Amino acid sequence: MGTGHAVVVGGGLAGTxxxxxxxxxxxxxxxxxRDRYPERPAFRKxxxxxxxLHVFLSGGRRALEELFPGLGDELEAAGAHRLEPPRDVLTKSANGWQRRFHEGRHTTTSCTRALFDATVRARVLAEAEKSGTRVEVLQATEAIGLLGGADRVTGVRVRARDAGRAERELPADLVVDASGRGSRAPxxxxxxxxxxxxxxxxxxxxxxxxxxxxxxxxxxxxxxIQPRPDCPRGAAWSPVEGGNWLLTLSGVRGQHPPTExxxxxxFVESLGEPALYEHLRSCEPVSPAYGFRDTSNRRRHYDAPGGVPEGFLAVSDAACTFNPVYGQGMAVAALSGLALRRCLDDGGLRPGFAAAAQRAVARAGDTAWLTAVGADRPYATAEDATPPGAAERLRSWYVGRLAARAAIDPVVGAAFRDVTYLAAPPSRLLSPAVALRTVLLPKARGLAAPPLRGES
Ligand SMILES: Cc1cc2nc3c(=O)[nH]c(=O)nc-3n(C[C@H](O)[C@H](O)[C@H](O)COP(=O)(O)OP(=O)(O)OC[C@H]3O[C@@H](n4cnc5c(N)ncnc54)[C@H](O)[C@@H]3O)c2cc1C
Incomplete structure (x- = not known):
C-alpha cells in the first residue's frame, strides 16, 4: 500500500x-x-x-486492457461496437480507397463519448473499492490555481461551483493536471x-x-473519407450504441463544414461519394448538427529538462492535443495512464518522480504527435506552425509514399495500421520489408471505388 496524497485536476477520461x-x-x-456527472451516460459541458464521433484506437484499447483487464468487453456489453479494420472500416485517403479484408491485428471501439467515459469511470471507482486507496471525487468543484513555489507544487486551490463559491486548499504530494485542452496550468x-x-x-x-x-x-x-489536397473535406460514419450512427464532417480552413x-x-454530396450520400438520404436525423473549431496539434513541452516543478504532472490533452480527424486523443489518454502506472510500479512517488513520469507520458504520445503533425504539415500555414526541420521534411516524404502503398499492399498496410492505430512505434515503418517496398516499388494508388463487399 502506497503513501501520500494525489490530487487529479479534471475528471474526464485522462483524469479518471x-x-x-x-x-x-x-x-x-x-x-x-468542474462538472457534476450525469446519472446516466450523457453529454456534459x-x-x-x-x-x-470518438473512435478508440487499438493501441489505446490494449493499454486500457493492461490497466483494467476486461474493460473492452464491458464497453461492448454496454453497447459499444467492436470494429476490426480494414475489414470493418472503409477508408479513402489521398490515394484512393483501401482494400478491405480480415487482417486480425486491430480492434477499435465505437460508441458515444458519454458511454465510454461513464463505463471507464464506473470500472475505476469499482477498482478503487478493492485497492486500499481512498478515492474522493469532488464534483462541481473547479481548480483555480496551484500551491507551492517554482521548484515544487504542493497542492491545488479549488472553488466550489455552488452558490457559496467557497474556496479551499488541497495539499498534495502529486498534482496531476488532466483538465483537458483548456488547461490553465501554464x-x-x-x-x-x-x-x-x-x-x-x-x-x-x-x-x-x-x-x-x-x-x-x-x-x-x-x-x-479523409480530407486530401485536391478535396480538403472529409467525413466519417460510425455506429454508436442504441442503433444510432454519428456522421462527422471535416474541412480545412475555407472548406469548413456547415453547422446547420x-x-x-x-456537404456530403460535395464529397463525390455516392455510396455514403445515398445511404445518408435514407437515415433519420436524431440530433442537431454541432460544430467544433479548435482542432490544432499543440504540444506543451513539460517533458523538457526542468520543464515541471517537483510534484506536478500534466497528462493527455492538458499536455498535448491532436487534430481529431486521426482519432488519437483517447488512446493517448490510455497510453499515458499506463505509462504513469509503470512509473509508479518502479518505486512509487519518490524524489524526481514528476520529471520521470512527465517524460514517460510524453513518450506515450510521441507516435500520435509524429503521425498527426506529419499528415497536417501540407495544410498548415507559416503562421499556424512551427517550421519543420530537415528530419521532419524527409519523414513527410517517406510517410506520404508509404501511406499511398499501404492502401493496397498488405505488408506495408499492416505496418501503417500498427503505427496509426498507436499499437507500434514509428520505427515499425522502417523495418526492411516495409522500407524496401515503400522506396523501391512504384508509387501506388488505392482502389477507385469503395469495396462495399469485403475480400474473402
Ligand atoms: C472534435 C473532436 C473529436 C475527437 N475525436 C476523437 C476520436 O475519435 N478518438 C480519440 O481517441 N480522440 C478524439 N478526440 C480527442 C479526445 O476528445 C481527447 O483527447 C480526450 O477527451 C482527452 O481527454 P482528457 O481527459 O485529457 O480531456 P477532456 O475529456 O476534455 O476532460 C477534461 C476534464 O477536465 C474538467 N476540467 C477542466 N478544467 C477544470 C478545472 N479547472 N477544474 C476541474 N475540472 C476541470 C472538464 O470538466 C473535463 O471533465 C477528439 C477531440 C475533438 C476536439
Missing part, C-alpha cells in the same frame, strides 16, 4: 485513468471535477467535444514563478461538424 493508475500506489486520490505555474512550457503548434485549420442519425438499414461497415443540419447532406 490517471486516478486508476494511482490506485494502490498512494493512500488517497482526490479527483477534482466540461467535455465539449463529447458530441463528436498560467498557474507562471503565478508560482515557474517557467511556462515551450509550445509547439501545427494547425491545419480543420473545422468539424457532427450529427446523429438512425439508419433504417445500417451498413455493415464504417466509412472514413439542413446543409449537412449538401
Amino acid at each position: 485513468l490517471a486516478a486508476g493508475a494511482l490506485l494502490g500506489h498512494v493512500e488517497t486520490v482526490t479527483l477534482v471535477e 466540461g467535455v465539449p467535444q463529447g458530441r463528436h 498560467r498557474w505555474l507562471a503565478e508560482l514563478g515557474a517557467p511556462a512550457p515551450r509550445e509547439e503548434v501545427v494547425d491545419a485549420g480543420i473545422g468539424y461538424c457532427t450529427q446523429m442519425f438512425r439508419p433504417a438499414e445500417p451498413l455493415d461497415v464504417v466509412m472514413v 443540419s439542413t446543409e449537412v447532406l449538401g
Whole structure:
C-alpha cells in the first residue's frame, strides 16, 4: 500500500485513468471535477467535444486492457461496437480507397463519448473499492490555481461551483493536471514563478461538424473519407450504441463544414461519394448538427529538462492535443495512464518522480504527435506552425509514399495500421520489408471505388 496524497485536476477520461493508475500506489486520490456527472451516460459541458464521433484506437484499447483487464468487453456489453479494420472500416485517403479484408491485428471501439467515459469511470471507482486507496471525487468543484513555489507544487486551490463559491486548499504530494485542452496550468505555474512550457503548434485549420442519425438499414461497415489536397473535406460514419450512427464532417480552413443540419447532406454530396450520400438520404436525423473549431496539434513541452516543478504532472490533452480527424486523443489518454502506472510500479512517488513520469507520458504520445503533425504539415500555414526541420521534411516524404502503398499492399498496410492505430512505434515503418517496398516499388494508388463487399 502506497503513501501520500494525489490530487487529479479534471475528471474526464485522462483524469479518471490517471486516478486508476494511482490506485494502490498512494493512500488517497482526490479527483477534482468542474462538472457534476450525469446519472446516466450523457453529454456534459466540461467535455465539449463529447458530441463528436470518438473512435478508440487499438493501441489505446490494449493499454486500457493492461490497466483494467476486461474493460473492452464491458464497453461492448454496454453497447459499444467492436470494429476490426480494414475489414470493418472503409477508408479513402489521398490515394484512393483501401482494400478491405480480415487482417486480425486491430480492434477499435465505437460508441458515444458519454458511454465510454461513464463505463471507464464506473470500472475505476469499482477498482478503487478493492485497492486500499481512498478515492474522493469532488464534483462541481473547479481548480483555480496551484500551491507551492517554482521548484515544487504542493497542492491545488479549488472553488466550489455552488452558490457559496467557497474556496479551499488541497495539499498534495502529486498534482496531476488532466483538465483537458483548456488547461490553465501554464498560467498557474507562471503565478508560482515557474517557467511556462515551450509550445509547439501545427494547425491545419480543420473545422468539424457532427450529427446523429438512425439508419433504417445500417451498413455493415464504417466509412472514413479523409480530407486530401485536391478535396480538403472529409467525413466519417460510425455506429454508436442504441442503433444510432454519428456522421462527422471535416474541412480545412475555407472548406469548413456547415453547422446547420439542413446543409449537412449538401456537404456530403460535395464529397463525390455516392455510396455514403445515398445511404445518408435514407437515415433519420436524431440530433442537431454541432460544430467544433479548435482542432490544432499543440504540444506543451513539460517533458523538457526542468520543464515541471517537483510534484506536478500534466497528462493527455492538458499536455498535448491532436487534430481529431486521426482519432488519437483517447488512446493517448490510455497510453499515458499506463505509462504513469509503470512509473509508479518502479518505486512509487519518490524524489524526481514528476520529471520521470512527465517524460514517460510524453513518450506515450510521441507516435500520435509524429503521425498527426506529419499528415497536417501540407495544410498548415507559416503562421499556424512551427517550421519543420530537415528530419521532419524527409519523414513527410517517406510517410506520404508509404501511406499511398499501404492502401493496397498488405505488408506495408499492416505496418501503417500498427503505427496509426498507436499499437507500434514509428520505427515499425522502417523495418526492411516495409522500407524496401515503400522506396523501391512504384508509387501506388488505392482502389477507385469503395469495396462495399469485403475480400474473402
Ligand atoms: C472534435 C473532436 C473529436 C475527437 N475525436 C476523437 C476520436 O475519435 N478518438 C480519440 O481517441 N480522440 C478524439 N478526440 C480527442 C479526445 O476528445 C481527447 O483527447 C480526450 O477527451 C482527452 O481527454 P482528457 O481527459 O485529457 O480531456 P477532456 O475529456 O476534455 O476532460 C477534461 C476534464 O477536465 C474538467 N476540467 C477542466 N478544467 C477544470 C478545472 N479547472 N477544474 C476541474 N475540472 C476541470 C472538464 O470538466 C473535463 O471533465 C477528439 C477531440 C475533438 C476536439
